[in-house]
Amino acid sequence: MEAESKGxxxxxxxxxxVISEVGRGSFSTVxxxxxxxxxxxxxxxxxxxxxxxxxxxNCLDCELNFLSSVNHxxxxxxxxxxxDESCIFMVLEFCDGGNLAAYIRQHGQVEExxxxxxxxxxxxxxxxxxxxxxxxRDLKPENILLSGTQDDAVLxxxxxxxxxxxxxxxxxxxxxxxxxxxAPEVLQFERYDxxxxxxxxxxxxxxxxNGCPPFPGRTNVQVLKTIKSxxxxxxxxVILSRLHPDSVDMCSKLxxxxxxxRLSFSEFYSHSFLQGFLEELRCEIITEVLNxxxxxxxxxxxxxDREKCNFTVLD
Numbered sequence: 559m560e561a562e563s564k565g566x567x568x569x570x571x572x573x574x575x576v577i578s579e580v581g582r583g584s585f586s587t588v589x590x591x592x593x594x595x596x597x598x599x600x601x602x603x604x605x606x607x608x609x610x611x612x613x614x615x616n617c618l619d620c621e622l623n624f625l626s627s628v629n630h631x632x633x634x635x636x637x638x639x640x641x642d643e644s645c646i647f648m649v650l651e652f653c654d655g656g657n658l659a660a661y662i663r664q665h666g667q668v669e670e671x672x673x674x675x676x677x678x679x680x681x682x683x684x685x686x687x688x689x690x691x692x693x694x695r696d697l698k699p700e701n702i703l704l705s706g707t708q709d710d711a712v713l714x715x716x717x718x719x720x721x722x723x724x725x726x727x728x729x730x731x732x733x734x735x736x737x738x739x740x741a742p743e744v745l746q747f748e749r750y751d752x753x754x755x756x757x758x759x760x761x762x763x764x765x766x767x768n769g770c771p772p773f774p775g776r777t778n779v780q781v782l783k784t785i786k787s788x789x790x791x792x793x794x795x796v797i798l799s800r801l802h803p804d805s806v807d808m809c810s811k812l813x814x815x816x817x818x819x820r821l822s823f824s825e826f827y828s829h830s831f832l833q834g835f836l837e838e839l840r841c842e843i844i845t846e847v848l849n850x851x852x853x854x855x856x857x858x859x860x861x862x863d864r865e866k867c868n869f870t871v872l873d
Contacts, residue, residue, distance in 0.1 A: 573593060573594055573595070574591040574592065574593055574594060574600070574602060574649075575591060575592045575594055576589050576590075576591045576602070577589070577590045577591055577592060577599075578590050580601060583719075584609065585605060585606055585609045585610055585614060585719065586603055586604055586605045586606065586719065587603075587604045587606075588601055588602065588603050588604070589601070589602040589604065590602075590652060599652045599654075600637060600649050600650060600651065600652050601649075601650040601651065601652045601653075602647055602648070602649060602650075603647070603648040603650055604645050604646075604647055605618060605645060605646045605647075605648070605719075606644065606645055607644055607645060607646060608644060613732060614719070616722065617718075617719055617720050617721060617722060618646070618719065620692065620718065620721050620722050620723055621718035621719055621721055622636070622639060622646075622648070624687075624690060624692055624718060624721065625648075625718065626639070627690075628686060628690070630682070630683065630686050631682075631712060631714075632679045632680070632682045632683035632686075632712070632713055632714055632715060633683055633686060633714060633715055634650055634651060634653070634703060634714045634715065634716035634717075635650065635651040635714075636648060636649070636650055637649040637650060637651060650716075651705075651714075653703035653704060653705045653714055653716075654705065654706075655703070655704030655705055655706060655707070655711050656703070656704055657699060657700050657701070657702060657703050657704065658676075658699035658700075658702040658703075658704065658713065658762070659698070659699035659700045661699075661704060661711070662699055662765060662766065662769065666769040667766065667767055667768055667769035667797060668766050668767070670767065670800075670801060670802060670805055672766070673763060673766040673767050673805070674805075674831065674832070676713055676766060677759070677763055677766075677808075677831070677832060678832055679712065679713040680702070680713060680715070680759060680762070681826065681827050681832060683713075683714075683715040684755065684759070684823055684826075684827075685823070685827060687715075687755075688752070688823045690723075691723050691724060691725050691726070692718075692721055692722070692723060692724075693721065693722060693724050693730070693751075693752045693754065693755055694715065694718060694720070694721050694755050694758075695720040695721060695722065695730075695734055695735050695754060695755070696717060696719070696720040696721075696734070696735050696736060696739075696758075697715070697739060697755055697758035697759060697762065698736050698738070698739040698758065698761075698762070699762060699765065700717075700736075701715065701716050701717040702714070702715055702716065702762075703716050720734045720735065724751060724752060728751070729749035729750060729751055730749065730750055730751070731747075731749050731750075733745075733747060735754075735758075737775060737777065737778045737781045738761065738771045738773070738774070738775070738781060739757075739758045739761045739762070739771070740754070740757075740758075740778070740781070741753065741754040741757035741758070741817065742757075742782060742785050742786075742815045743817055745778050745781060745782040745785075746782065750817065751817070752823065753817040753820050753822065754817075756812055756820055756821055756822070756823065756826060757812065757813065757817075757820065759812055759826070760808075760809055760811075760812025760813040760820075760821075761773075761813070763805075763808065763809055763812065764791065764793075764809050764813065767793070767797065767801060767805060767809070768792075768793055768794055768797055769794075769797075772788075772791055772792055772813065773785045773788065785815060786815070791806070791809055791810060791813065793806070802831075804829070804830050804831040805831060807829075807830075807831070808821075808826075808829055808831040808832075811825075811829075812826065
């Protein structure tokens with residue numbers, strides 16, 4: 559690793575000091591590094607061009623074009639990019655909170671309110687992808703990074719290495735992704751559209767609420783068999799009894815094996831599961847602002863109607 563890290567620094571003309579390896583895949587290596595002049599901590603994604611076929615090179619072009627054109631709090635930020643004879647180096651913001659997979663391993667199933675907050679953030683990221691006609695095709699907890707403290711973590715969708723542009727009415731056919739999060743139409747070698755990302759979001763939501771993915775299997779074939787043999791979502795009975803019906807409804811509609819019946823992005827974003835959360839968030843913000851005002855004024859407090867989010871000042 560030392561020789562390779564020295565190669566990274568050399569390729570970037572000594573602008574960065576490589577600290578450690580963060581992750582490694584078939585086609586790329588990610589390093590934690592520090593910008594020598596500013597001291598800023600970044601992530602360096604080193605993509606080995608010789609390992610990419612034509613399809614993956616097209617995905618890399620999509621990743622670079624998309625990330626270089628956006629700046630969104632829930633999308634990993636591309637700060638710069640360099641190329642030498644054999645590699646492309648992407649300089650990305652470094653997320654100190656690890657990834658969502660590690661978060662789930664540490665916490666198990668999360669509180670429903672946290673799942674709602676995470677889904678709202680992923681929805682905001684998907685909204686941007688949707689507006690650019692981009693499908694990610696590899697949404698999974700390992701590719702969702704956390705920035706900030708765990709109590710107030712901000713999710714950032716990362717690793718667009720399998721993404722592609724897909725306009726409404728068009729379909730893709732390449733089988734790609736991670737089996738546990740792949741939609742059944744992909745597993746069955748059928749053509750597909752952006753609803754494959756909605757399936758992946760459904761698996762992630764189920765995993766947040768239940769602590770594990772809904773359809774286990776070591777291979778594509780095993781996962782597909784589990785999906786086909788399931789007549790209901792396999793929530794733990796104790797967990798299910800505590801969930802709000804909106805949570806279960808969202809999961810069920812995202813994890814419809816038939817993509818025609820599966821939630822579209824617009825249906826997902828307008829679902830009562832998320833809309834209820836946005837209203838609760840609005841109330842919380844108003845409450846915090848009023849509390850601060852009361853503390854700095856001569857008012858004794860206020861009464862709040864939580865259901866309607868209305869407030870009455872108490873003199």
